[in-house]
Amino acid sequence: MNTKDLGFNSKLVHAGDFQDEFGSAVTPIYQTSTFSFKNSQHGADLFAGKEKGYIYTRIGNPTIEALENKLAELENGYKGIALSSGMAAVSAVYMTVLSQGDHMISTGAVYGPSRGVMETHFSKFGVSYSYIDTSNLEEIKKSIRPNTKLLYLETPANPTITLTDIKKASEIAHEHGIIVCVDNTFCSPYLQQPLDLGADIALHSLTKFINGHADIVGGALIAKSKELYDQLRKTMVYTGGNMDPHQAFMVIRGVKTLSLRIDKAQENAHQIAEFLENHKKVEWVKYPGLKSFPQYDLAREQMKGFGSMISFGLKGGYEAGKILMDNVKLATLAVSLGGVETLIQHPSSMTHAGVSKENKALAHISDGLVRYSAGIENVEDLINDLKQALSRVDLNQ
16 A cells, blocks of 8 residues: 555554565564575575565564654655664764764754764764754854764754754755754654755654653664665664564554654643743743743744653752652653653753763753653643652752
8 A cells, every 4th residue: 555645643554564465454573584585596686686575684674674664654754774772873874974084063962872972982983073052053054164974963952952943954064065864753753854854864762752662672764865775774784783573563563653642742741841830949941832942933833743851940950850850759760751651850860970060061951950751641640740749849958
């Protein structure tokens, strides 16, 4: 069935799926490492690319390809690549686009390991980088060098929820022949489609919203062009970062309810953000759906919904953040995001505990910042949970 002209929800359910010879109603799991050839000529033709088929699961697998095709349709891209983790996807982009002597520009508040692998590993091979406030287009212009090859954006940024104008940033980059990759994990293709806005690569941690049930780890890349897809695919195959067929099956199952889950979670998030904005112990709230959000107009323009991620600052700073973490009961104290369950974390005492004060300040990660991933529970219960935990915060200490 041709699903390209179907609506988004229909694509969630049907895009990429296929029936096997037995008429399976869902995409089967091809849990095999290798595939047999009909004869020696068939094998030779497969390796030469003269015939379509499967050789070895690291190179390609029917279950994994079904997921890749579904993701490509959701992001309006040429084709997708499923990988073993979000970081495998990040590393594949860096390895494909950047060579010795090249330079990358990236969002300052980008996901910690995306920055860490660049600073600790790729820098050893002669790659340089600039971490800046990409929401400021002038900073992007000033940071471009003759050897800049990649603009790596995360929008909304983690954990500050700062937005970057994908369309304008891509226009600037393309004037200089720079490839643009957007980490679209916080939005998923339901709320934002970077390729339609000018980006060349959309990246996802499938662990988060797309799978949505906190039971697998996976990543994905969707390329806008065949040329870039072929390059990224070759990197994945050579480095062995492929997804497992059972992982792919789980993501195919999870993504079918993406829109239903996000609709409920972002409805909860909006009400929770309004509650927090009026709480005396909360200094500030960043949620794209609040009219007080500095980039509210950009959020309405580039996103199809405001999402379920909230950042807020506690007046009591670092100690207040720890007290809140130790007293929530319904929200789960854990890293990650985008599941049906609500998660909460305090970057300064958890994910960014090892980051210097200077770098945290540059990334606008304050000691009192709390990141909240709203789930699909009853919103009254979530608000009451925050209310009782905030009551333990003593601003006079």
